[in-house]
Amino acid sequence: MSYKVKxxxxxxxSVNREYCLPIINKILQANFMRGKFIITIDKTHEKLSLSQEEIIxxxxxIIEFxxxxxxxxxxNALAIPFIISKKKAPNFYIIEERPxxxxxxxxxxLIxxxxxxxxxxxxxxxxxEEIVxxxxxxxxxxNFVILEKERSGLNINELLSELELPRGIPLMKCxxxxxxxxxxxxxxxWKEKLEEKVIAETFKRKIIEIxxxxxxxxxxxSKQKKKMYIFPRLKEIIKKYYEDFFKSDDLVPSISKFIFSLYITKKDYKEESANLLNKFLYYLLQGYVNGELLSKAIELKISYELKENKIYGVSRALQFFSRI
Known part of the structure; x- marks a missing residue:
């Protein structure tokens, strides 16, 4: 089945349409002029002009246009939001190049x-597709995803609570x-589905297809920064860092406990701490452990605990280091 048909x-x-409306608005935000979203095709002199109420x-x-x-x-940045537009970088493009x-x-x-x-x-x-x-x-x-019109998207408080993570992590920057x-x-x-005996065998067959x-x-x-990151070998990363989770009765993966035990919630430290973990996870999601960033995160935590004269420790460190 083609991506278009899917x-x-x-x-x-109608639920999906309402849910993806904020994404459509993000894509079109640079084309909002005088109360309308306007898209033009200069070569054919075609124009699509819609009010906010007409979008849904x-x-x-819109996407066909x-x-x-x-x-x-x-x-162009409408079809592929993270690409440099031809107007901004004309020398970057080959004349015959077409998507x-x-x-x-x-x-x-995907968006x-x-x-x-x-x-x-x-x-x-x-x-x-069935698994997705x-x-x-x-x-x-x-309730990890909210479908309400006014506030659709990830329910961050619920997500953090379920993984026993501290609130206040600056996720908007991470x-x-x-x-x-x-x-x-x-x-x-994945684990929950495998534990549901009635459907486990069917789900196992689907999982094999990954x-x-x-x-x-x-x-x-965002207006200032449009990017796309692809982290391949997802199955390999899950097998390497989450294998013990599938074999245990734990509700929270040990890798998650380890990573976020390095996070410092104290106001004077939280931004630096989150920034280090964000950079570290950029490499981890690619299957690499950046030793320099990990050392800095651990050193920052030790420095904080010594200053505060409180020892919190690092959770599940043995499980993590045994995998690298």
């Missing part, structure tokens, strides 16, 4: 069907911490 099928649900009923028209614009004019239609629909599918929080959108690629759908429904049923939390919840979902090409995808859609 996305259009996804948008048949016209999502298909975005794809058409890119096919006629070349790569493929399936490529455009792939990016739009609009993703789980969003603020300027971030997270998704899984090359994972069986089940995972999404599981997040909703567990995309890789958020990505790590997202993966940890996918693992929790290949080494499975990836975590993170989009950043």
């Amino acid at each position: 996305l259009l099928n996804f948008l048949k649900s 009923k016209n999502i298909e028209n 975005i794809v058409k614009k890119a096919l006629i004019e070349g790569y 493929r239609e399936d490529e455009l629909w792939r990016f739009l599918y 609009l069907t993703g789980i969003h929080y603020g300027d971030y959108v997270l998704n899984l690629e090359n994972v069986p 759908k089940d995972f999404r429904e599981w997040l909703i049923n567990k 995309e890789f911490i958020l990505g790590f939390i997202f993966v940890s919840y996918f693992v929790k979902f 290949t080494d090409e499975s990836s975590l995808v993170i989009f950043i859609l």
Whole structure:
């Protein structure tokens, strides 16, 4: 099934349409002029102009127009939000270079069907569609994703509480911490499904279909910074760092306990601490342990505890270091 068909099928649900509306608004934010969202195709003199109220009923028209614009004019930040526009960097482009239609629909599918929080959108690629759908429904049923019109997206307080994480982590500035939390919840979902005996055998067959090409995808859609990160070998990372979790009765993965026991909640330390962990997790999500960043995080924690004359320690360190 093509990405176009999968996305259009996804948008048949009114709940899905309302959920992805904030993402559409993020994509179109640079095209808001005089109370309207306006997209033009200069070569054909076509224009699409919609008010905020008209967006939700016209999502298909919008994305079809975005794809058409890119096919006629070349790569642009509407179809692929993290790309440099041709107007801003004309020398960067080859004159004949044009995006493929399936490529455009792939990016739009991954962005609009993703789980969003603020300027971030997270998704899984090359994972069986049924599993991704089940995972999404599981997040909703567990109240980890909110579908209300005014505040749809990840329910951060619930997510942090379930993993026994301290509140106040500046996730709006820490995309890789958020990505790590997202993966940890996918693992929790995976484990729970395997424990449900009625459907376990069917789910095991689906899990086998997850290949080494499975990836975590993170989009950043802020006005100032638009980026896309792809972390491949998701299955390998899960096997390496979460294997003990599947074999235990623990509700929280040991890797999560280790990582966040390094976080310092104290006001004077929390930003530096979060920044170090965010950088460290950028490498961990790629399957690498950055020893320098890990040492700095541990040194900062030790320095803080000595200053405060309180010893909190590092949780599950033995399990973590035995894997590297």
